[in-house]
Amino acid sequence: MCIRDSPTPAPGADAPAQGAPARTGPTAAPPGTCPSSGVVVDMGPVETGMMHRAVVLTLTNCGRKPYAVDGYPWVQALGEDGNPLPVKVNEDGSYFGSDPGPKKLLLDPGLTVKSILAWVSTPEGGDLIEGDALAISAAPGLPVRVFPLEGHDIRLMDELNTTAWRTELGG
Numbered sequence: 001m002c003i004r005d006s007p008t009p010a011p012g013a014d015a016p017a018q019g020a021p022a023r024t025g026p027t028a029a030p031p032g033t034c035p036s037s038g039v040v041v042d043m044g045p046v047e048t049g050m051m052h053r054a055v056v057l058t059l060t061n062c063g064r065k066p067y068a069v070d071g072y073p074w075v076q077a078l079g080e081d082g083n084p085l086p087v088k089v090n091e092d093g094s095y096f097g098s099d100p101g102p103k104k105l106l107l108d109p110g111l112t113v114k115s116i117l118a119w120v121s122t123p124e125g126g127d128l129i130e131g132d133a134l135a136i137s138a139a140p141g142l143p144v145r146v147f148p149l150e151g152h153d154i155r156l157m158d159e160l161n162t163t164a165w166r167t168e169l170g171g
Contacts, residue, residue: 035143038063039107041073041136043117043147046154047096053154054096054118059138059165061107069165070104073115074140077131077157082146085129088159094118102164113165119157128156138165 034040044056061067077087093099097116107113117136121128132155137144149155163169 034062037138037142038065038067039138039142041138041145043134043136043145046149048154050095051121052095052118053121053157054094054116056169057115057117057136057162058112059107059115060112061109064109066109067107068104069107069113069138071102071139072162072164073117074137074142074144075117075160075162076135076144077129077160078133078135078146079130080132082133084135085131087129087131087157090159090161091164092161093163094161095120097163097169099161099163100166103166105165105167113167114169115165116163116169118161119159121154121156128158130155131157 038061040060040062042058042060044058047054057073059069059073072091075089077085079085091099094116096118105113117134131149133146133148135144135146
């Protein structure tokens, strides 16, 4: 099993959907199960440094066939009521790592790719918004998982930056 560069998705591979999600609110994919998309996203612990915050997102092919990956995770900050907050999401690097941009990959079953999701918790970057959770999916239109943010200082954000899915995280 391997992760292969793929100039085009393999026939029959589930390719990430393009465009905005069809649903108005997030629908959580239960942890420990494999959704029909064949992939599941997990979020690591929040890391901090110089008022910057970041988490590593992991996309795992839990399905039975290769999965085409080409792009960025879909991310939305949520308020206390579970509704989306007006927090801009940028496809870009951050203090925690650069973004070389998307690369077409074919992810074999059981293997993973990663992305860095980062935000700044200082008023210098703009007005801070307090988010209670992050809704995250492998790509727009795929099943969403909701991850609570715990701890007052990690919940403050002005915008989110995410790197493309990749096999290795770089600085």
